[in-house]
Amino acid sequence: MKITVKNVPPHVRDELAAQAARKGQSMQAFLLDELTRLASEPWADDLRGEARRGARSQKTQPADISMVEASEAERT
Numbered sequence: 551m552k553i554t555v556k557n558v559p560p561h562v563r564d565e566l567a568a569q570a571a572r573k574g575q576s577m578q579a580f581l582l583d584e585l586t587r588l589a590s591e592p593w594a595d596d597l598r599g600e601a602r603r604g605a606r607s608q609k610t611q612p613a614d615i616s617m618v619e620a621s622e623a624e625r626t
Contacts, residue, residue: 553585 570580592600 566580567577570577573580575583
């Protein structure tokens with residue numbers, strides 16, 4: 551598959567090239583490694599969902615859910 555990123559600022563391109571050079575890689579190899587690493591990391595939304603599911607399974611609630619429920623109870 552081919553991926554094209556347009557409008558990359560010169561300073562970003564230069565920094566990516568420098569990082570690739572420090573690792574002794576071509577830009578292509580460096581970017582492929584970085585994309586692979588990013589794709590294998592959990593996203594913040596996934597982590598929040600896992601934290602909430604874990605908290606519920608332990609019969610506790612995350613603070614943000616408790617605060618919403620508390621403020622709803624105060625209104626009634």
